[in-house]
Amino acid sequence: DAQVRLKEGVELPLKDPDAFRRLGIRPAKGFLLYGPPGTGKTLLAKAVAREAEANFIATKSSDLLSKWYGESEQQIARLFARARQVAPCVIFIDELDSLVPARGGAMGEPQVTERVVNTILAEMDGLEELQSVVVIGATNRPNLIDPALLRPGRFDELVYVGVPDKAGRERILRIQTGKMPLAADVDLGSIAEQTERYTGADLEDVVRRAGLVALRQSLATREVTMAHFEEALKDSRATVTPEMESDYAAMQGKLKQQASSIQPIGFIAPGMLEGRGSKG
Secondary structure (H helix, E strand, O other), X not given: OHHHHHHHHHHHHHHOHHHHHHHOOOOOOEEEEEOOOOXXXXXXXXXXXXXXXXXXXXXXXXHHOOOOOOHHHHHHXXXXXXXXXXXXXXXXXXXXXXXXXXXXXXXXXXXXXXXXXXXXXXXXXXXXXXXXXXEEEEEOOHHHEOHHXXXXXXXXXXXXOOOOOHHHHHHHHHHHOOOOOEOOOOOHHHHHHHOOOOOHHHHHHHHHHHHHHHHHHOOOOOOEOHHHHHHHHHOOOOOOOHHHHHHHHHHHHHHHHHHHOOOOOOOOOOOOOOOHHHHO
């Protein structure tokens, strides 16, 4: 599902913008990839940029934040200016929740947070339009992101990247064991069945551990057997629990609701106007 939505939202508009102009619709400006850690959010962003034959600029929140006053906003403005110069371009921002946490919250220095959020809002939805530039953000905790960024014209599409199914796990295992000499008894389908809720990172760890078990038995070993994989599975576990999956499922509906709910502006604190009438 995540692959299809990214292909439709990123690859098609960058490769064939005339189709969108013909129908008089604008493509999505931003995509928020969210889900458990290790599910391949960064890899998806890289893959879609490659498929769309677009330039790819990757950055982390820590690279954009600075201790100097005004420097964080300048870094963001430079990032978007560079992307416009090399368009078509995909900007990928990892750990988005630490860059743009909800304003008014307790996270980070409030003034810096507000200025950074305002700068990103202005770049994505301001006077200077983003032409052939798509912004993809990734986070494990989408509920911490400022709701203003999830409204139409900013991060239009929220894409859940979950754990792979059995066929996906088998495919990942084939890729991870591509350079590994496997014995004839190794059944990747059986390993895929035993690794329910394992992420791509977990499966990579299983393959690595199987290789280490083989080396531990003999440094002269030439191949990895099914017994080595079974031993590796005993030391491995899924990082995604059923509770985590249900939490993310519940989050899907709430995120858009939270973005579209109207918050009070709050210039005047409650109670300030009480008693004014008698003095007037």
